[in-house]
Amino acid sequence: MTASPSEPTAAPASPGPHPHPRPRPRADRARQVAEVLRRQIASGAFPSGVLPDERSLIADHGASRNTVREALGVLRDEGVVERRQGVGTVIRRRTYEHTLERLTGLAETLSAYGRVSNEVRVADVLRPPREVARKLCVPDDGQVVYIERLRRLGDDPLSLDLTYLTTDIGRPLLDADLAGRDLFSLIEESVGGPLGSASVTVHAVNADPGTSALLGTPPGQAVFTVERLTRMPDGRPVDLEFLRVRGDRLAFRAELGRGTGVPDSPTGDNR
Protein backbone atom coordinates (compact mmCIF):
# COMPACT_ATOMS: atom_id res chain seq x y z
CA MET A 1 0.00 0.00 0.00
CA THR A 2 1.41 3.35 -1.00
CA ALA A 3 1.27 6.12 1.57
CA SER A 4 -1.32 8.37 0.02
CA PRO A 5 -1.15 12.11 0.51
CA SER A 6 -3.72 13.82 2.71
CA GLU A 7 -6.32 13.81 -0.04
CA PRO A 8 -8.31 10.62 0.36
CA THR A 9 -10.19 9.99 -2.86
CA ALA A 10 -10.87 6.30 -3.09
CA ALA A 11 -11.68 3.25 -1.01
CA PRO A 12 -10.26 3.08 2.51
CA ALA A 13 -6.77 1.65 2.77
CA SER A 14 -7.98 -0.72 5.41
CA PRO A 15 -11.00 -2.98 4.96
CA GLY A 16 -13.88 -1.56 6.92
CA PRO A 17 -17.53 -0.65 6.76
CA HIS A 18 -16.92 2.85 5.42
CA PRO A 19 -15.99 2.74 1.73
CA HIS A 20 -15.69 6.17 0.10
CA PRO A 21 -15.58 5.54 -3.60
CA ARG A 22 -16.48 9.10 -4.62
CA PRO A 23 -13.72 11.70 -4.80
CA ARG A 24 -13.85 14.27 -2.04
CA PRO A 25 -14.89 17.77 -3.08
CA ARG A 26 -12.00 20.19 -3.20
CA ALA A 27 -13.76 22.43 -0.65
CA ASP A 28 -13.48 19.60 1.89
CA ARG A 29 -9.79 19.11 1.23
CA ALA A 30 -9.20 22.86 1.34
CA ARG A 31 -10.92 23.05 4.71
CA GLN A 32 -8.55 20.41 6.05
CA VAL A 33 -5.56 22.46 4.96
CA ALA A 34 -7.07 25.71 6.25
CA GLU A 35 -7.75 24.30 9.73
CA VAL A 36 -4.14 23.29 10.17
CA LEU A 37 -2.81 26.59 8.83
CA ARG A 38 -5.12 28.66 11.04
CA ARG A 39 -3.84 26.86 14.11
CA GLN A 40 -0.22 27.25 13.06
CA ILE A 41 -0.74 30.99 12.55
CA ALA A 42 -2.45 31.35 15.93
CA SER A 43 0.31 29.49 17.73
CA GLY A 44 3.00 31.71 16.25
CA ALA A 45 4.48 29.09 13.93
CA PHE A 46 5.42 31.70 11.28
CA PRO A 47 7.38 34.34 13.20
CA SER A 48 8.35 36.17 9.98
CA GLY A 49 4.68 36.95 9.40
CA VAL A 50 4.85 35.33 5.95
CA LEU A 51 3.43 31.90 5.14
CA PRO A 52 5.64 29.32 3.41
CA ASP A 53 5.43 29.52 -0.38
CA GLU A 54 2.93 27.52 -2.37
CA ARG A 55 5.39 24.77 -3.21
CA SER A 56 6.20 24.20 0.48
CA LEU A 57 2.54 24.22 1.43
CA ILE A 58 1.80 21.64 -1.25
CA ALA A 59 4.54 19.40 0.13
CA ASP A 60 3.67 19.97 3.78
CA HIS A 61 0.00 19.19 3.31
CA GLY A 62 0.23 16.56 0.59
CA ALA A 63 -2.34 18.65 -1.25
CA SER A 64 -2.74 19.86 -4.82
CA ARG A 65 -1.96 23.41 -5.89
CA ASN A 66 -5.65 24.20 -6.33
CA THR A 67 -6.51 22.85 -2.90
CA VAL A 68 -3.80 24.97 -1.28
CA ARG A 69 -5.03 28.04 -3.14
CA GLU A 70 -8.58 27.43 -2.04
CA ALA A 71 -7.43 26.97 1.57
CA LEU A 72 -5.60 30.29 1.43
CA GLY A 73 -8.77 31.82 0.00
CA VAL A 74 -10.73 30.64 3.04
CA LEU A 75 -8.21 32.26 5.40
CA ARG A 76 -8.18 35.41 3.26
CA ASP A 77 -11.97 35.66 3.43
CA GLU A 78 -11.74 35.33 7.21
CA GLY A 79 -9.28 38.24 7.28
CA VAL A 80 -6.47 36.09 8.67
CA VAL A 81 -4.05 36.49 5.76
CA GLU A 82 -3.67 38.59 2.62
CA ARG A 83 -1.67 38.29 -0.59
CA ARG A 84 1.01 40.93 -0.89
CA GLN A 85 2.64 41.50 -4.27
CA GLY A 86 6.24 40.35 -4.31
CA VAL A 87 6.09 39.06 -0.74
CA GLY A 88 3.59 36.22 -0.70
CA THR A 89 0.81 35.41 1.72
CA VAL A 90 1.24 37.48 4.86
CA ILE A 91 -0.49 37.21 8.22
CA ARG A 92 -2.79 40.17 8.79
CA ARG A 93 -3.58 39.56 12.38
CA ARG A 94 -2.40 37.36 15.21
CA THR A 95 -5.04 35.85 17.42
CA TYR A 96 -3.81 35.85 21.01
CA GLU A 97 -4.60 32.95 23.28
CA HIS A 98 -6.12 33.53 26.67
CA THR A 99 -5.92 30.67 29.09
CA LEU A 100 -9.08 29.20 30.55
CA GLU A 101 -7.27 26.90 32.93
CA ARG A 102 -6.39 29.55 35.45
CA LEU A 103 -8.27 32.66 36.39
CA THR A 104 -6.21 35.37 34.74
CA GLY A 105 -6.93 38.88 33.58
CA LEU A 106 -6.47 40.05 30.02
CA ALA A 107 -3.61 42.47 30.76
CA GLU A 108 -1.86 39.72 32.71
CA THR A 109 -2.18 37.28 29.79
CA LEU A 110 -1.26 39.73 27.05
CA SER A 111 1.56 41.58 28.80
CA ALA A 112 4.05 39.96 26.44
CA TYR A 113 2.29 41.40 23.39
CA GLY A 114 1.58 44.98 24.40
CA ARG A 115 -0.20 47.27 26.80
CA VAL A 116 -3.86 46.66 27.56
CA SER A 117 -5.75 49.90 28.24
CA ASN A 118 -9.39 50.33 29.17
CA GLU A 119 -11.88 53.02 28.23
CA VAL A 120 -14.11 53.27 31.31
CA ARG A 121 -17.63 53.78 29.94
CA VAL A 122 -19.49 53.39 33.23
CA ALA A 123 -18.41 53.05 36.87
CA ASP A 124 -21.44 53.39 39.07
CA VAL A 125 -23.55 52.00 41.90
CA LEU A 126 -26.98 50.79 40.80
CA ARG A 127 -29.77 48.32 41.41
CA PRO A 128 -28.97 45.16 39.47
CA PRO A 129 -31.23 43.18 37.16
CA ARG A 130 -33.03 40.51 39.18
CA GLU A 131 -31.02 37.69 37.60
CA VAL A 132 -27.74 39.43 38.42
CA ALA A 133 -28.88 39.99 42.02
CA ARG A 134 -29.71 36.31 42.30
CA LYS A 135 -26.33 35.16 40.99
CA LEU A 136 -24.44 37.56 43.27
CA CYS A 137 -26.69 36.66 46.23
CA VAL A 138 -27.72 40.30 46.62
CA PRO A 139 -31.30 41.16 47.75
CA ASP A 140 -33.62 42.19 44.91
CA ASP A 141 -33.72 45.75 46.24
CA GLY A 142 -29.98 45.80 46.95
CA GLN A 143 -27.21 47.48 45.02
CA VAL A 144 -24.16 46.49 43.04
CA VAL A 145 -21.23 48.27 41.47
CA TYR A 146 -21.42 48.28 37.68
CA ILE A 147 -18.30 48.83 35.59
CA GLU A 148 -18.31 48.86 31.81
CA ARG A 149 -15.01 48.99 29.97
CA LEU A 150 -13.88 48.81 26.37
CA ARG A 151 -10.52 47.05 26.44
CA ARG A 152 -7.77 47.57 23.89
CA LEU A 153 -4.42 46.00 23.12
CA GLY A 154 -2.40 48.92 21.82
CA ASP A 155 -4.93 50.77 19.64
CA ASP A 156 -7.06 47.75 18.75
CA PRO A 157 -10.29 47.03 20.60
CA LEU A 158 -10.30 43.53 22.06
CA SER A 159 -13.40 43.28 24.23
CA LEU A 160 -16.32 45.05 25.81
CA ASP A 161 -16.65 44.02 29.46
CA LEU A 162 -19.81 44.49 31.54
CA THR A 163 -19.03 43.79 35.20
CA TYR A 164 -21.34 43.60 38.23
CA LEU A 165 -19.63 43.50 41.63
CA THR A 166 -20.98 43.16 45.14
CA THR A 167 -20.65 46.59 46.79
CA ASP A 168 -18.13 45.50 49.43
CA ILE A 169 -15.78 44.40 46.66
CA GLY A 170 -16.75 46.98 44.06
CA ARG A 171 -16.86 50.29 45.94
CA PRO A 172 -13.12 50.46 46.64
CA LEU A 173 -12.52 49.85 42.94
CA LEU A 174 -14.37 53.01 41.91
CA ASP A 175 -11.31 54.99 43.02
CA ALA A 176 -8.80 52.56 41.50
CA ASP A 177 -6.96 52.58 38.19
CA LEU A 178 -9.78 51.04 36.16
CA ALA A 179 -8.26 52.42 32.95
CA GLY A 180 -4.97 50.61 33.37
CA ARG A 181 -5.53 47.45 35.38
CA ASP A 182 -7.27 44.07 35.38
CA LEU A 183 -10.19 43.87 37.81
CA PHE A 184 -8.88 40.59 39.23
CA SER A 185 -5.64 42.09 40.41
CA LEU A 186 -7.40 45.25 41.69
CA ILE A 187 -9.78 43.09 43.71
CA GLU A 188 -6.99 40.95 45.10
CA GLU A 189 -5.01 44.03 46.14
CA SER A 190 -8.13 45.50 47.70
CA VAL A 191 -9.08 42.40 49.73
CA GLY A 192 -5.47 41.44 50.44
CA GLY A 193 -5.70 37.88 49.14
CA PRO A 194 -6.44 35.71 46.13
CA LEU A 195 -9.81 35.16 44.50
CA GLY A 196 -11.28 31.66 44.60
CA SER A 197 -12.88 29.96 41.61
CA ALA A 198 -14.95 30.99 38.63
CA SER A 199 -17.62 29.46 36.41
CA VAL A 200 -17.15 30.44 32.79
CA THR A 201 -19.46 29.93 29.82
CA VAL A 202 -18.34 30.82 26.31
CA HIS A 203 -20.72 31.38 23.39
CA ALA A 204 -19.91 32.34 19.80
CA VAL A 205 -22.34 34.84 18.24
CA ASN A 206 -22.43 37.25 15.34
CA ALA A 207 -21.90 40.76 16.71
CA ASP A 208 -24.88 43.10 16.59
CA PRO A 209 -24.26 46.41 14.77
CA GLY A 210 -23.67 48.35 17.99
CA THR A 211 -21.08 45.89 19.27
CA SER A 212 -19.39 45.76 15.86
CA ALA A 213 -19.06 49.54 15.86
CA LEU A 214 -17.57 49.58 19.37
CA LEU A 215 -15.18 46.73 18.69
CA GLY A 216 -14.18 48.10 15.29
CA THR A 217 -15.16 44.99 13.33
CA PRO A 218 -17.31 44.40 10.26
CA PRO A 219 -20.99 43.88 11.10
CA GLY A 220 -21.72 40.30 12.06
CA GLN A 221 -18.12 39.55 13.05
CA ALA A 222 -17.90 36.35 15.09
CA VAL A 223 -17.38 37.30 18.73
CA PHE A 224 -17.22 35.33 21.94
CA THR A 225 -19.75 36.22 24.59
CA VAL A 226 -18.36 35.10 27.91
CA GLU A 227 -20.17 34.93 31.23
CA ARG A 228 -17.82 34.61 34.18
CA LEU A 229 -18.98 34.35 37.79
CA THR A 230 -16.05 34.68 40.18
CA ARG A 231 -16.14 33.68 43.85
CA MET A 232 -14.08 34.38 46.92
CA PRO A 233 -12.12 31.43 48.36
CA ASP A 234 -15.07 30.80 50.73
CA GLY A 235 -17.39 30.33 47.73
CA ARG A 236 -19.21 33.67 47.97
CA PRO A 237 -19.93 35.07 44.46
CA VAL A 238 -18.64 38.64 44.12
CA ASP A 239 -18.02 39.38 40.45
CA LEU A 240 -20.33 38.64 37.49
CA GLU A 241 -18.98 39.61 34.08
CA PHE A 242 -20.41 39.58 30.60
CA LEU A 243 -17.63 39.95 28.05
CA ARG A 244 -17.84 40.38 24.27
CA VAL A 245 -14.50 39.40 22.84
CA ARG A 246 -13.36 39.76 19.23
CA GLY A 247 -12.97 36.28 17.80
CA ASP A 248 -10.33 37.50 15.36
CA ARG A 249 -8.10 38.78 18.18
CA LEU A 250 -8.49 36.33 21.04
CA ALA A 251 -8.84 32.57 21.43
CA PHE A 252 -9.25 30.48 24.56
CA ARG A 253 -7.03 27.64 25.61
CA ALA A 254 -7.48 24.96 28.25
CA GLU A 255 -5.89 21.75 29.48
CA LEU A 256 -8.37 19.01 30.29
CA GLY A 257 -8.19 15.74 32.12
CA ARG A 258 -10.47 12.76 31.58
CA GLY A 259 -12.55 12.41 34.72
CA THR A 260 -10.48 14.81 36.77
CA GLY A 261 -12.74 17.85 36.50
CA VAL A 262 -14.28 19.72 39.37
CA PRO A 263 -17.96 19.07 40.04
CA ASP A 264 -20.73 21.05 38.41
CA SER A 265 -21.21 24.66 39.39
CA PRO A 266 -22.64 24.91 42.92
CA THR A 267 -25.43 27.23 41.72
CA GLY A 268 -26.61 24.36 39.57
CA ASP A 269 -27.89 26.66 36.83
CA ASN A 270 -24.81 27.01 34.74
CA ARG A 271 -25.49 23.87 32.79
Next chain:
Amino acid sequence: MTASPSEPTAAPASPGPHPHPRPRPRADRARQVAEVLRRQIASGAFPSGVLPDERSLIADHGASRNTVREALGVLRDEGVVERRQGVGTVIRRRTYEHTLERLTGLAETLSAYGRVSNEVRVADVLRPPREVARKLCVPDDGQVVYIERLRRLGDDPLSLDLTYLTTDIGRPLLDADLAGRDLFSLIEESVGGPLGSASVTVHAVNADPGTSALLGTPPGQAVFTVERLTRMPDGRPVDLEFLRVRGDRLAFRAELGRGTGVPDSPTGDNR
Protein backbone atom coordinates in the same frame (compact mmCIF):
# COMPACT_ATOMS: atom_id res chain seq x y z
CA MET B 1 -29.44 57.91 47.83
CA THR B 2 -32.20 56.24 45.87
CA ALA B 3 -31.51 52.83 44.44
CA SER B 4 -31.48 53.59 40.75
CA PRO B 5 -32.59 51.00 38.23
CA SER B 6 -30.01 49.38 36.00
CA GLU B 7 -29.86 52.36 33.68
CA PRO B 8 -27.12 54.63 34.96
CA THR B 9 -27.66 58.02 33.41
CA ALA B 10 -26.11 60.58 35.72
CA ALA B 11 -23.16 61.10 38.03
CA PRO B 12 -21.93 58.08 39.99
CA ALA B 13 -23.78 57.37 43.22
CA SER B 14 -20.43 57.21 44.96
CA PRO B 15 -17.85 59.95 44.66
CA GLY B 16 -15.10 58.74 42.41
CA PRO B 17 -12.90 59.69 39.51
CA HIS B 18 -15.32 58.46 36.86
CA PRO B 19 -18.23 60.88 36.45
CA HIS B 20 -20.64 59.99 33.66
CA PRO B 21 -22.78 63.04 33.14
CA ARG B 22 -23.99 62.10 29.65
CA PRO B 23 -26.95 59.74 29.34
CA ARG B 24 -26.02 56.29 28.12
CA PRO B 25 -27.13 55.42 24.61
CA ARG B 26 -30.08 53.10 24.59
CA ALA B 27 -28.08 50.56 22.55
CA ASP B 28 -25.69 50.20 25.50
CA ARG B 29 -28.51 49.65 27.96
CA ALA B 30 -30.21 47.21 25.58
CA ARG B 31 -26.96 45.24 25.30
CA GLN B 32 -26.86 44.92 29.09
CA VAL B 33 -30.36 43.46 29.11
CA ALA B 34 -29.66 41.19 26.14
CA GLU B 35 -26.53 39.68 27.72
CA VAL B 36 -28.42 38.63 30.82
CA LEU B 37 -31.36 37.26 28.83
CA ARG B 38 -29.12 35.29 26.48
CA ARG B 39 -27.47 33.58 29.42
CA GLN B 40 -30.80 32.84 31.08
CA ILE B 41 -32.07 31.26 27.87
CA ALA B 42 -28.90 29.16 27.46
CA SER B 43 -29.06 27.93 31.04
CA GLY B 44 -32.66 26.76 30.66
CA ALA B 45 -34.20 29.44 32.86
CA PHE B 46 -37.42 29.56 30.79
CA PRO B 47 -38.55 25.94 30.56
CA SER B 48 -41.86 26.91 28.93
CA GLY B 49 -39.93 28.22 25.94
CA VAL B 50 -41.60 31.62 26.29
CA LEU B 51 -39.90 34.69 27.72
CA PRO B 52 -41.60 36.65 30.53
CA ASP B 53 -43.88 39.40 29.23
CA GLU B 54 -42.63 42.91 28.62
CA ARG B 55 -43.90 44.22 31.95
CA SER B 56 -41.98 41.54 33.86
CA LEU B 57 -38.82 42.14 31.84
CA ILE B 58 -39.06 45.87 32.55
CA ALA B 59 -39.33 45.15 36.28
CA ASP B 60 -36.66 42.42 36.33
CA HIS B 61 -34.11 44.54 34.50
CA GLY B 62 -35.02 47.97 35.84
CA ALA B 63 -35.11 49.06 32.22
CA SER B 64 -37.46 51.15 30.10
CA ARG B 65 -39.92 49.63 27.68
CA ASN B 66 -37.90 50.83 24.70
CA THR B 67 -34.69 49.37 26.10
CA VAL B 68 -36.32 45.99 26.64
CA ARG B 69 -37.73 46.06 23.11
CA GLU B 70 -34.33 46.87 21.67
CA ALA B 71 -32.74 44.06 23.71
CA LEU B 72 -35.30 41.59 22.34
CA GLY B 73 -34.49 42.92 18.87
CA VAL B 74 -30.82 42.06 19.37
CA LEU B 75 -31.71 38.49 20.37
CA ARG B 76 -34.17 38.24 17.47
CA ASP B 77 -31.49 39.34 14.99
CA GLU B 78 -29.21 36.66 16.43
CA GLY B 79 -31.90 34.06 15.81
CA VAL B 80 -32.25 33.26 19.50
CA VAL B 81 -35.89 34.31 19.90
CA GLU B 82 -38.85 35.27 17.72
CA ARG B 83 -42.15 37.08 18.30
CA ARG B 84 -45.14 34.85 17.93
CA GLN B 85 -48.58 36.44 17.60
CA GLY B 86 -50.72 35.81 20.65
CA VAL B 87 -47.93 33.96 22.48
CA GLY B 88 -45.16 36.48 23.04
CA THR B 89 -41.41 36.14 22.59
CA VAL B 90 -40.50 32.49 22.18
CA ILE B 91 -37.12 30.80 22.23
CA ARG B 92 -36.21 29.51 18.78
CA ARG B 93 -33.23 27.50 19.74
CA ARG B 94 -31.53 26.23 22.88
CA THR B 95 -27.78 26.41 22.99
CA TYR B 96 -26.42 23.33 24.73
CA GLU B 97 -23.42 23.61 27.00
CA HIS B 98 -20.46 21.32 26.55
CA THR B 99 -18.09 21.11 29.46
CA LEU B 100 -14.46 22.01 28.97
CA GLU B 101 -13.41 20.93 32.43
CA ARG B 102 -13.41 17.24 31.71
CA LEU B 103 -12.64 15.43 28.52
CA THR B 104 -16.08 14.37 27.35
CA GLY B 105 -17.57 13.46 24.01
CA LEU B 106 -20.50 15.24 22.47
CA ALA B 107 -22.91 12.30 22.66
CA GLU B 108 -21.93 11.80 26.30
CA THR B 109 -22.64 15.47 27.09
CA LEU B 110 -25.87 15.76 25.13
CA SER B 111 -27.41 12.39 25.98
CA ALA B 112 -30.05 14.17 28.08
CA TYR B 113 -31.23 16.21 25.09
CA GLY B 114 -31.38 13.68 22.29
CA ARG B 115 -29.48 11.24 20.16
CA VAL B 116 -26.22 12.34 18.55
CA SER B 117 -25.64 10.65 15.19
CA ASN B 118 -22.68 11.02 12.88
CA GLU B 119 -22.48 11.05 9.10
CA VAL B 120 -19.11 9.44 8.37
CA ARG B 121 -17.68 11.42 5.45
CA VAL B 122 -14.22 9.86 5.48
CA ALA B 123 -12.61 6.98 7.39
CA ASP B 124 -9.27 6.24 5.86
CA VAL B 125 -5.54 5.69 6.35
CA LEU B 126 -3.38 8.42 4.83
CA ARG B 127 -0.18 10.38 5.07
CA PRO B 128 -0.79 13.34 7.37
CA PRO B 129 0.09 16.99 6.80
CA ARG B 130 3.56 17.66 8.20
CA GLU B 131 2.19 19.73 11.11
CA VAL B 132 -0.22 16.96 12.08
CA ALA B 133 2.59 14.39 11.93
CA ARG B 134 4.67 16.61 14.20
CA LYS B 135 1.91 17.01 16.79
CA LEU B 136 1.14 13.28 16.80
CA CYS B 137 4.87 12.42 16.89
CA VAL B 138 4.52 10.42 13.67
CA PRO B 139 7.41 10.37 11.14
CA ASP B 140 6.90 12.70 8.17
CA ASP B 141 6.52 9.73 5.84
CA GLY B 142 4.32 7.83 8.29
CA GLN B 143 0.59 7.31 8.26
CA VAL B 144 -2.41 8.24 10.35
CA VAL B 145 -6.08 7.33 10.41
CA TYR B 146 -8.28 10.20 9.27
CA ILE B 147 -11.95 10.31 10.22
CA GLU B 148 -14.28 13.09 9.17
CA ARG B 149 -17.76 13.19 10.61
CA LEU B 150 -20.72 15.55 10.45
CA ARG B 151 -22.39 15.30 13.83
CA ARG B 152 -26.08 15.90 14.46
CA LEU B 153 -28.34 16.18 17.49
CA GLY B 154 -31.59 14.75 16.23
CA ASP B 155 -31.83 16.18 12.71
CA ASP B 156 -29.82 19.34 13.37
CA PRO B 157 -26.15 19.54 12.40
CA LEU B 158 -23.98 20.47 15.37
CA SER B 159 -20.40 20.14 14.24
CA LEU B 160 -18.01 18.99 11.55
CA ASP B 161 -15.17 17.00 13.10
CA LEU B 162 -11.83 16.32 11.38
CA THR B 163 -9.86 13.74 13.36
CA TYR B 164 -6.32 12.44 12.91
CA LEU B 165 -5.38 9.38 14.97
CA THR B 166 -2.14 7.45 15.33
CA THR B 167 -2.58 4.17 13.46
CA ASP B 168 -2.34 1.94 16.55
CA ILE B 169 -5.29 3.77 18.06
CA GLY B 170 -7.14 4.57 14.86
CA ARG B 171 -7.09 1.32 12.86
CA PRO B 172 -9.35 -0.63 15.23
CA LEU B 173 -11.84 2.25 15.05
CA LEU B 174 -12.30 1.86 11.29
CA ASP B 175 -14.48 -1.18 12.02
CA ALA B 176 -16.30 0.41 14.97
CA ASP B 177 -19.63 2.20 15.19
CA LEU B 178 -18.36 5.59 14.02
CA ALA B 179 -21.90 6.62 13.08
CA GLY B 180 -23.29 6.20 16.56
CA ARG B 181 -20.52 6.70 19.09
CA ASP B 182 -18.09 9.26 20.51
CA LEU B 183 -14.47 8.62 19.50
CA PHE B 184 -13.33 9.00 23.11
CA SER B 185 -15.41 6.11 24.35
CA LEU B 186 -14.53 3.99 21.29
CA ILE B 187 -10.83 4.57 21.94
CA GLU B 188 -11.17 3.78 25.63
CA GLU B 189 -13.00 0.55 24.86
CA SER B 190 -10.40 -0.34 22.29
CA VAL B 191 -7.37 0.28 24.52
CA GLY B 192 -9.10 -0.96 27.67
CA GLY B 193 -8.45 2.12 29.78
CA PRO B 194 -9.03 5.85 30.09
CA LEU B 195 -7.46 8.54 27.96
CA GLY B 196 -5.13 11.00 29.65
CA SER B 197 -5.25 14.75 29.11
CA ALA B 198 -5.99 17.10 26.25
CA SER B 199 -4.95 20.57 25.12
CA VAL B 200 -7.86 22.51 23.70
CA THR B 201 -7.91 25.81 21.83
CA VAL B 202 -11.17 27.50 20.92
CA HIS B 203 -11.51 30.18 18.23
CA ALA B 204 -14.65 31.97 17.04
CA VAL B 205 -14.81 32.58 13.27
CA ASN B 206 -17.41 33.36 10.65
CA ALA B 207 -18.17 30.15 8.76
CA ASP B 208 -17.00 29.96 5.16
CA PRO B 209 -19.75 29.17 2.62
CA GLY B 210 -18.87 25.47 2.44
CA THR B 211 -19.02 25.02 6.19
CA SER B 212 -22.26 27.00 6.40
CA ALA B 213 -23.85 24.71 3.81
CA LEU B 214 -22.73 21.58 5.67
CA LEU B 215 -23.82 22.86 9.07
CA GLY B 216 -27.11 24.23 7.75
CA THR B 217 -26.52 27.80 8.89
CA PRO B 218 -26.70 31.16 7.15
CA PRO B 219 -23.39 32.15 5.49
CA GLY B 220 -21.03 33.78 7.94
CA GLN B 221 -22.65 32.19 10.99
CA ALA B 222 -20.40 32.44 14.05
CA VAL B 223 -18.86 29.02 14.66
CA PHE B 224 -16.28 27.73 17.09
CA THR B 225 -13.19 26.18 15.60
CA VAL B 226 -11.70 23.88 18.19
CA GLU B 227 -8.34 22.15 18.10
CA ARG B 228 -8.04 19.34 20.59
CA LEU B 229 -4.91 17.23 21.05
CA THR B 230 -5.59 14.23 23.27
CA ARG B 231 -2.91 12.15 24.95
CA MET B 232 -2.69 8.74 26.55
CA PRO B 233 -2.13 8.66 30.34
CA ASP B 234 1.64 8.33 29.63
CA GLY B 235 1.56 11.63 27.70
CA ARG B 236 1.78 10.19 24.19
CA PRO B 237 -0.39 12.21 21.76
CA VAL B 238 -2.78 9.97 19.83
CA ASP B 239 -5.74 12.05 18.66
CA LEU B 240 -5.69 15.47 16.98
CA GLU B 241 -9.08 16.94 16.17
CA PHE B 242 -10.22 20.05 14.36
CA LEU B 243 -13.88 20.74 15.10
CA ARG B 244 -16.21 23.35 13.62
CA VAL B 245 -19.08 23.76 16.02
CA ARG B 246 -22.25 25.81 15.47
CA GLY B 247 -22.18 28.73 17.88
CA ASP B 248 -25.95 28.86 17.96
CA ARG B 249 -26.20 25.25 19.15
CA LEU B 250 -23.28 24.70 21.50
CA ALA B 251 -21.46 26.70 24.16
CA PHE B 252 -18.49 25.74 26.29
CA ARG B 253 -18.38 25.78 30.05
CA ALA B 254 -15.46 25.55 32.46
CA GLU B 255 -14.68 25.90 36.14
CA LEU B 256 -11.46 27.77 36.84
CA GLY B 257 -9.28 28.22 39.86
CA ARG B 258 -6.93 31.12 40.52
CA GLY B 259 -3.40 29.76 40.31
CA THR B 260 -4.42 26.12 40.33
CA GLY B 261 -4.04 25.39 36.63
CA VAL B 262 -1.88 22.71 35.11
CA PRO B 263 1.36 23.86 33.54
CA ASP B 264 1.61 24.87 29.90
CA SER B 265 1.28 22.24 27.23
CA PRO B 266 4.34 19.98 27.11
CA THR B 267 4.72 20.57 23.37
CA GLY B 268 5.29 24.20 24.23
CA ASP B 269 3.66 25.47 21.04
CA ASN B 270 0.09 25.71 22.17
CA ARG B 271 0.45 29.15 23.68
